[in-house]
Amino acid sequence: MRYIVIGAGAVGGTIGARLYQGGHDVVLIARGAHYEALRRDGLRLITPESSETLDIPAADGPVPTRDDDVLILATKSQDTIAALAPWPADLPVVCAQNGVDNERTVLRRFEHVYGMCVWLPAQHLEPGVVAAHAYPNSGMLHVGRYPQGVDDLTEQIVNDLGKRGLVARTSPDVMRWKYGKLIGNLANAVDALIGSGPGAAALIDRVKAEAETVLDRAGIPYSTAQDETEARGHLVDVRPIEGVTRGGGSSWQSLARGSGSIEADYLNGEIVLLGRQHGVPTPANEVLRREANRFAAEKLPPRSMPLETLVALIDERSAAGSR
Structure with missing residues (x-):
């Protein structure tokens, strides 16, 4: 073969x-x-x-x-x-x-x-x-x-x-694993836009919570973080490579290379789509999808958006949706 x-x-x-x-x-x-x-x-x-x-x-x-x-x-x-x-x-x-x-x-x-x-x-x-x-x-x-x-x-x-x-x-049930991986990949846009500084973890929790609510409403099964930890064990542990600086994930790499496109429509955008189909607000994922695409189109450097700016945009979108 x-x-x-x-x-x-x-x-x-x-x-x-x-x-x-x-x-x-x-x-x-x-x-x-x-x-x-x-x-x-x-x-x-x-x-x-x-x-x-x-x-x-x-x-x-x-x-x-x-x-x-x-x-x-x-x-x-x-x-x-x-x-x-x-x-x-x-x-x-x-x-x-x-x-x-x-x-x-x-x-x-x-x-x-x-x-x-x-x-x-x-x-x-x-x-x-x-x-x-x-x-x-x-x-x-x-x-x-x-x-x-x-x-x-x-x-x-x-x-x-x-x-x-x-x-x-x-x-x-490979798609159950892929939906679980999707939840984790929602953080890719956070990493690409602001990095992993103070406050990023709370934002990622907010983004993942939206996704779990949407998937539960849609009746779509997904693997959990515990499932993934048990499956992986110590079979795939990240280690340093001498002379190689580890950058960010795939979305960070898209911005770092200036490729002009990014995968956010199929990660955060998937949650936005399901949210619209099932009547669940997804303001955090909506803003991440939009801003990640803007950064890619304008070839802005990764991790150059202040956390406060991103959170304010999400809060603004959330308030607009509740009116």
Whole structure:
């Protein structure tokens, strides 16, 4: 079986590298300077225990496909449709992405769709280089068929992922894990806008409380923080990497790279959507979605909004909604 990783950034690059180290055929799909670096020099994977350059085949667009290909989609959610457009619809697709909308979107065109809940603290800020910050494994991946269930391909994917540097588990209820991860990912916009200074924790609690109220009203099951702690244990612990400064999460990285887009519509915006559908106010997530998108569009530096400004905007939106 060959794995084609579409979006070989922090998550995709790490997954592709670990599959390659496990002896599997892998192709990395990347763009621009990152693709050029991969093609010329290979992928440099830096972890707390090693630094290795891997000569993984790379391309900047579709490659001739085989019957045994599996697409691993690791782009940001806003890029899903464009990223998959050139690929044959009879190939299985694994959505290794944050949020919960990708699988449903992909299922409109692709028959065989799999969800992957990704816990993998990594960053990609330099062409050709990915730093994966966890030890003794780079990440934990729950995989299941969408909308639910496990099949033979799920079992093989999980077996392949688990051969080197990753913990992988079959999950017939993979979307429950992904909704739980969504709640945690709502803090990405807080990190991107203001960082983790005093007061950020209280704001994050407010944002997550909105989400739990919405999901409970909608009757959508989600994994809890306790579920995640028990599943992870000390299998994926963040450790320092000598010579590498760990930045923020994926949304912080989008602003730091000046990419011009951010994933907030599919994280905080998912809660806003569900809130509107079920009559639950979501002022904190509304403001975070809006401001994160503004920062991305205007290419403002990450963590440059004062906490007081963000809280005032949320309070203003909350007061307007109650009138």
